[in-house]
Structures are given as structure tokens and as C-alpha cells.
Amino acid sequence: MKKLMLIFILGSIACSAIFVQKLLSTSRSTSQPDLSLFQQGGSSELKEEIPCHQPREFVIFTMPKTGTHLLRPFLENLTNKISVAWWTDKVDHSKSYLYDKNMVNLLLLIPNSVQGYWLQTPMPNYSFTSIMNTVKEADDFLVSHVAFSSEMEKIMQERNCVVFFILRDPRDWVISVIHHPNKSGVDIFGSVNDNPDFQSLDMDDKIDYIIRGTKSYYSASEVFQRFLPWLESPVCCPLRFEALIGPRGGACSEKEHLTELRKITHALQLDISDEKLLEIFDEASAEKINLVKGKAGTWKEYFNDDHKDIFKDKFGDLLFKLRYESDDNW
Numbered sequence: 001m002k003k004l005m006l007i008f009i010l011g012s013i014a015c016s017a018i019f020v021q022k023l024l025s026t027s028r029s030t031s032q033p034d035l036s037l038f039q040q041g042g043s044s045e046l047k048e049e050i051p052c053h054q055p056r057e058f059v060i061f062t063m064p065k066t067g068t069h070l071l072r073p074f075l076e077n078l079t080n081k082i083s084v085a086w087w088t089d090k091v092d093h094s095k096s097y098l099y100d101k102n103m104v105n106l107l108l109l110i111p112n113s114v115q116g117y118w119l120q121t122p123m124p125n126y127s128f129t130s131i132m133n134t135v136k137e138a139d140d141f142l143v144s145h146v147a148f149s150s151e152m153e154k155i156m157q158e159r160n161c162v163v164f165f166i167l168r169d170p171r172d173w174v175i176s177v178i179h180h181p182n183k184s185g186v187d188i189f190g191s192v193n194d195n196p197d198f199q200s201l202d203m204d205d206k207i208d209y210i211i212r213g214t215k216s217y218y219s220a221s222e223v224f225q226r227f228l229p230w231l232e233s234p235v236c237c238p239l240r241f242e243a244l245i246g247p248r249g250g251a252c253s254e255k256e257h258l259t260e261l262r263k264i265t266h267a268l269q270l271d272i273s274d275e276k277l278l279e280i281f282d283e284a285s286a287e288k289i290n291l292v293k294g295k296a297g298t299w300k301e302y303f304n305d306d307h308k309d310i311f312k313d314k315f316g317d318l319l320f321k322l323r324y325e326s327d328d329n330w
Contacts, residue, residue: 071164
């Protein structure tokens with residue numbers, strides 16, 4: 001881990017000069033992805049040279065609050081590997097999930113670099129590749145919240161690496177984001193001094209705040225647009241939170257749950273019985289299910305008609321394209 005951290009620190013230093021130069025020279029915003037291209041399912045047209053008994057290299061690149069720590073222990077138990085979540089190992093970064101828009105847009109302009117963590121100062125491609133090599137040599141796998149970029153996708157393609165991404169109903173995501181500070185003690189909108197008002201708001205106003213965004217913070221739809229292009233990537237194995245969590249989440253059958261888990265074993269080329277697969281998931285997820293409510297449709301307990309109207313205005317027809325709704329009458 002010390003070697004991993006040293007590589008990260010050196011990489012961050014190496015890219016700082018480029019960052020400063022870009023920061024001073026431009027402030028244009030990045031273009032938004034074409035939401036019309038989003039389709040649930042994705043493909044995993046990866047190379048087939050790796051033997052079936054040898055799992056492919058893989059990473060977990062997810063949005064915050066979509067089930068990362070439900071998938072993580074399952075993959076550890078399934079593959080007998082250890083996950084490396086390097087942002088928690090004394091790496092200095094902001095834990096703000098809805099970060100300053102202008103700063104993120106500037107960071108995304110830095111050439112030949114990738115964001116190894118959502119909202120973290122980018123590092124040169126070769127530095128991130130070195131981190132991946134170190135993790136692979138240790139027979140571990142990387143877990144991070146990584147927004148989509150063509151640079152990161154290219155690195156994953158060159159490594160024949162599977163990217164596991166979890167999709168969650170954006171409305172449930174809004175509620176989970178609001179509850180997060182209460183469970184973790186982490187203020188996701190910056191320090192209390194930077195934003196003293198959010199925690200004092202009532203629930204209705206908090207929901208409005210997250211859906212709309214502010215001058216400084218991304219709206220919920222803008223956050224989703226940063227991550228959702230992974231669904232279209234050939235390196236991605238997309239998973240749906242509601243199916244991953246299983247029948248206990250109230251939105252899928254046992255058969256649908258097993259089908260979702262089978263996406264994972266297929267992507268990693270693992271041969272395992274249905275019974276064993278379900279056993280591994282149940283053992284890995286037992287503790288995590290108790291830490292989060294993990295129910296689909298929780299938003300219905302909180303959204304009022306005004307929230308629904310604001311959400312529809314901000315998200316447009318995204319819920320239809322992601323197959324969470326069949327019409328606008330929800």
C-alpha cells in the first residue's frame with residue numbers, strides 16, 4: 001500500500017503544473033453526454049484470451065450511494081481478492097459528492113490525465129496505469145467512484161479490464177444522498193463552515209436542493225450525466241442496484257437477482273453453481289444490508305408533487321431511457 005500511495009503522490013505532483021496552466025488559461029465547461037444513447041444492459045465485448053479459470057482484471061467504478069459497498073464484499077468473496085479503496089487510505093481529497101462545477105470542468109480539460117476518483121485532482125495516465133499494475137501484482141482489485149472519460153475507458157480497454165458499474169433509480173439516489181451525512185458523519189456538501197444551512201433545512205427543502213443543484217453544486221441530473229456514459233462502454237458490465245440487492249429490496253424476484261449475479265460471473269469467466277453463487281452473496285451482504293435501508297422506491301415516502309415536477313423538469317425522459325418508468329404519470 002505504501003508503494004501505491006507513493007505512486008499516487010508522485011503522479012499528483014507531476015500533473016499539478018499542467019493543472020495550473022489550464023486553470024489560468026481557460027474556464028470553459030465540458031459538454032454534456034448524449035442521453036439519447038443510454039440503454040440499460042451495455043455490452044462486454046472484451047478480448048477472450050484469458051482462460052476461464054483465471055478471472056479477468058476488474059474494477060468497481062460507481063457513483064456514490066448506488067451500492068458500492070454491497071458489491072465490494074461480494075466480489076472479494078467470489079474471487080478471493082482484496083479490494084483497494086485508495087481514497088480512504090490517508091489520501092487528501094474532498095468527500096463532497098456534489099462538487100464545485102467550475103473546478104470539475106477545469107479538471108476535466110487536463111490532457112493525458114484521468115480522474116482516479118470522482119472530483120479528485122487528475123493524475124497522468126501513466127501514474128494511474130502504474131497504480132493499476134501495483135494492484136494487479138498484489139492480486140487485488142480497485143474500488144473507486146470514477147466518472148466516465150474516454151481516457152479512462154481507453155486504459156481499461158488496453159488492459160482488457162472489466163468495469164463494474166451500478167445503476168440506481170435517481171429518485172432513490174436523491175434520498176440516499178440526503179441520509180448519508182446522518183449515517184457517516186461526513187458532510188457531502190463541504191464543511192459546515194462552507195455550507196452552514198443545508199443540515200438545518202427540513203426534508204422537503206433538502207430534496208429540492210439536491211434535485212435542483214446550486215450555483216456551486218451539481219444537480220442530481222448533472223451528477224448522473226457524469227457517470228452514465230459507462231453504460232454505453234464496451235468494457236462495462238452494468239448492474240442494476242434493485243436486482244443486485246435481491247428480493248429483500250422489494251423490486252425483483254429471486255430469478256432476476258440470480259440473473260444479475262450471473263452477469264458478474266460471465267464477465268469474469270467464472271464457473272460456479274447457482275447455489276454457491278447465492279450463498280456467497282448472502283454471506284457477503286448480510287452485514288451491509290443492515291447498514292443501509294436498501295429498499296427500492298423509498299423516494300415515494302418523501303417526494304411531494306412539487307418534487308416530482310422539479311425532478312421531471314431536470315431529468316427529462318431519463319427515467320424512461322433507464323427503464324424506471326414507462327410514462328410520465330408517476
